Amino acid sequence: MEGLIMTAQLLLGLSILVGVHEFGHLIAAKAFGMRVEKYSIGFPPKIWGFQYGETEYSFGAIPLGGFVKISGMIDESLDTETLSQEPEEWEFRAKPAWQRLIVMMGGIIVNVVTGIIIFIFLVYSNGNSYLPKEELNKHGIVANMLGQEIGLQNGDVILKVNDKEYERFSDLRSMDVLFADEPSYKVQRGDSVFDLKFPDGFLNKLTDKKYKDQFIDFRFTYKVGQVVAGSPAAKGGLLEGDKIITINNESTTFFDQLSNILHENNDKDVVATVQRADNTSETLTFHVNPDGTIGFHPVPLIKLQHDDYTFGEAIPIGTTQAFNVVWANIKGLGKIFSGDVAVSKSLSGPIRIAQMFGGKWDWNKFWNMTGLLSMVLAFMNFLPIPALDGGHVVFLTYEIVSGQKPSDRFLENAQKVGMVILLSLMVFAFYNDIVQTLF
Template identity: 50%
Template sequence: METVVQIAQLLLALSILVGIHEAGHMLAARMFGMKVEKFFIGFPPTIFSFKKGETEYGLGAIPLGGFVKISGMVDESMDKEAMAKPPQPWEFRSKPAWQRLIVMLGGIIVNVVAGVIAMIILTYNLGDQFTPSKYTQEVGIIPGEIGLEAGFLPGDKVIKINGEDYRKVEDMYSGETLLADNASWTVDRNGTIIDIPVPRGFIDKLSDEDFQIKFFDIRREFEITKLGEGMESLPFQPQDRIVKIDDQEVNYYDEYQTIVAANAGSEIPMVVKRGDSELNVNVNVRPDSTVGIMVSVYGIEGDSDQYTFGEAIPVGTAKAFNMVILNAKAMGKMFGGGISARNISGPIGIVKMFPKTWDWNSFWRTTAMISMILAFMNLLPIPALDGGHVVFLLFEMISGKAPSVKFLEAAQVVGMVFLLLLMVLVFGNDILKLFGI
């Protein structure tokens, strides 16, 4: 059922984003008197369609995009017969280059506007929720398997990130941190300051569903909540705190676990704090490294930044464009070999970006991110994408000479082949990840 909810969110998000993207092209085309023949969400085969005025509106069975067919434009329809006829006043090719440029940018512009508006509203309504950095700077962390591989040890206090102070625990694994040049964490390890470089390819691990757990947890204080079944003879009471074991001070639960595990099968002395008093007790550790108590951990409180609507406008806008900047950096690192191409995800990977239960705030945040990425990807100078058309139009505006129809048709074919190969790659990645390969 969780997967169904995620798929439903993806389909709704894509329908909204593709719809407004193609509407951006259509409205710009109509503004300049161009004839719009088709407006489709999804690709053929057609589920249903209807005609209103000169335009056929429809829904395709493959929900991976959409298209607008503008008369006189070389596009994925490859309508060579129409392009062989003399240009008509209402056709795309008959209009000035600057008008055609606006039409091609129309979809990208509305995706950017939608992403920015969504992030502004979310920033105003929710603010920024985060965990204060004092916990990782002053208390310390417990690295999981990913953290240990990166070079962290239990109790490390992360005092700086990339040589700078930081406010949020989440900054330790943010895109800004991991994509920076010479990225590193500076830690205080028992009074010794050392730098831990972010390992090459570390950002690849972000795709792991349990990344945060496997990276690190924050050290937590603890207290006894109750005794295990049949362990009523133990010298503990609820709310007792174990503060020393065999002359070793114990402040955090991981310290307690480590010392107890090292004394499995032995009797060890402990100091227990009960209210304002301290008691000395002896406790037998069972062979399985347990004592027979249940504990609760505590000591971490979240924080948030709240914004007025006026403050949310620049903050939300910056968040939206930062998504594009981070994707551009990631793409650059991918071409440079710093990030594996396995990180490129298709529909299955995108499904997992949505929460497993329906939450409108999470839905709109993810949709805003996809909208900004969609705008960025469409602006890439690849034939068959909006960015490819933009490059040819800029060339025409600068040189005063338009590329021939044959050249544009050939470029369209090359672009479509490239995109098909890219789809094979992303679907392949999705399938491999699905089977844990």
């Protein structure tokens, strides 16, 4: 069932984004009097469609893209039969270069606008909950495997990031930090303060699926939440609202301490000192599960800050969030070309994108992912690759600047090269998804 929900969310999200992208081309073309022959969400074979005016609107069976067919334009269809004839006034090739440029930018512009609108409404409807720096630094961070690898320890207090002040815990793991040329933390450990620089190759590890959630977390005290019926915690007498003070006489003030001790004693009996809600103490015995748990949900004793925004306040915040996606992609692409991040670790195809949506239908997460993908789609389409909008933009910009139009034969061959590049990337993305998912 989770797989079906992932797939359904991916297909719905892609259909929305492809639909608005191609609609951007369509309305721009029609605004300049160009004839649009076809508008399709999905690639052939066609599964349903209808004719309205001069345009056939349809859905294709392959839901990984879409297209508009504009008369007199050399596109992915490679339909060049009419190019030997004199152009008609309603053809793409008969229009001024600046109009053709706007048509090619139409899809990108609409995707950007869509992404911005989605992020604005998410900010307006949800506000923003976060762990502020002041609350985080009461107990410091939890250094997981990758955090320990670069020299962090549990309880470290991070004072600055890249020698700059920060506001919230999420800033410690933001793309602005991790994609910096020389990322670093200013760390306080006890009475000492020092700069800790990330080693070369760290970002490559951080993007590896094997190390997901293995960097840093915030440290927190806790109390017992829901106790799972029939679990070792329930059998041992643990109650909701309890606080576990020690396990085998070792302090468990913080949840990471408890988790580590339980993992060290998996499939063994442990003795716990528990403080009840009425401040009395009890000594309880639990048999730890083989996975290092005893069967309760912790309630973190932390103070999150929540900010609500008016619609006017949400506009600049949502817009900034949308363009941060583009900026992160630009930085990420730079890291790929510099060799700091492997292509296989950073390139996601449909399978891994579906996994990002998740196996539960959460509308907030769905729209957040759709907004993110809208900005990514705009960025990717702007890349100067023939067969993408960005390739057309390059040729049209050359025509506007030089006053010379590339020949139809050149454009046709460029389109073929672009299609080979895109198909190769698609095959690699699918293969990489399968390898990363299975291994």
